[in-house]
Amino acid sequence: MLKVFKYSFLDLMRNRWTIAYALFFALCSAGLLYLSGDGNKVIVSAMNIVLLLVPLVSVIYGQMYLYQVREYVELLLAQPISRKAIFMGYYLGISTALSLSLLVGFMLPALLLQPSYLLNTNWLLLIVIAVVLTFIFTGLACWLVLKYDNRLKGFGAGLFIWLLLAVLYDGAILVILLLLEDYPLEKLALVLSMLNPIDMGRMLLIFQLDYSALMGYTGAVFSHFFGTRLGGFILTFGFGVWLSFPIVLLLSKARKKDF
């Protein structure tokens, strides 16, 4: 697995799109750091970019790369190496290359413009959430490539998953909350948020930034929940499940797939 990881990572780090991805985040974070004086505002602005773009780029870029090397994967399948090692190697290679681009994109401007950010917990938490989302959505991309031989269907499914989790899900929650406004819904809202990794990331950051007061009573419930040890445990567990779920799908598909 590590051998496949090493060479796919090397290939990806020389890819111009990986470099462009790092440059994009470097320009965004440099612009935000340069123009905004308030630390939390910078992080909230960066958070909105991260939560929308990181899942999208991870899905599309992961799929583009794997569809491109699909025939080459057949050559690897003829080597004395397991399918698990090949696909885990690729999954880790793509996720790590994209994560490294994110790290460079966020850390380099901070180092040059406001070095204090390198030790800012909120800034670091934003980067950690971006990396976790990268691993989750790259895993989904790898699974989709194995599931759909037809690229159009694969990209369509990838975009649908992104649209569902990044855009539609919040709208659906809002509709549910409005329809059931006569009932106490704080716990339901909490559970629904835990089912979406993008929402989990958003919640975690908002409460870390202490903006929960703006959300009234719900904010107080959420704030209380995230402040407890159980809350922390459930959140870690939620991210753990979301990280494992695409890998289980990927490995199960890789085991039976005909190439």
Next chain:
Amino acid sequence: MIHFKNISKSFGKNLVLQNVDLQINTPGIFALLGPNGSGKTTLIKTFMGMVCANSGEILFNQQVVSGNEYRKKISYLPQIARFPENLTPLEFFDFIEKLRGPAPRKEELIHWFNIEAFLHKTLRNLSGGTRQKINLVSCLMYNNPVLILDEPSTGLDPVAMLKLKKWILAESQQGKQIILCSHLMDFVQELADEVIFMLDGEVHYRGNQHQLLAQTNTQTLEEAIANLLSEPKAQLVC
């Protein structure tokens, strides 16, 4: 020794292999021929573990094929030469060596196919013919008893083609089993000891070239194959 025992495979409703029973016991060059979609590549991929058969089993050296280790004794050349675009050929060979161990004939083959000048260029900048030479080097650089070559002549210039033929013949003389898939009948005619002809997922003919030419009353393999294709199925089965 390779033995396909009643292998069947379907993709959805499309039956690609139908109870294929085929043994390759002796050394030599075996041409696996047939029209597009006849099941040649699927049969090879079943042996390499890339396609899972619906029924039947494959024996390699009297043992049922399973796991990954048996592939160490097989050199496989895929039909399409695609590589990680941003690596150099040297890095690619290095990667294969990390997976399979040191390749004793790498330098010799690099020189044989005259690709020294391309070793440090990224693979995306190489022509189709050069990529095919890289593909050939990565396959042939191990001294394995079984070689499976799927369209090895694709994109090669006449000089490289001549060298490839020489190399394959030399391998055959060392007592190896070589399975060759190609649509270039001149190429096959020069090399093959035996012809295995597949049609609609079944082995319809197996025999040496002289027998085939005599049986179909033709002069070239191309004519013989055309003759086989125009015959009713019942008459083709050997």
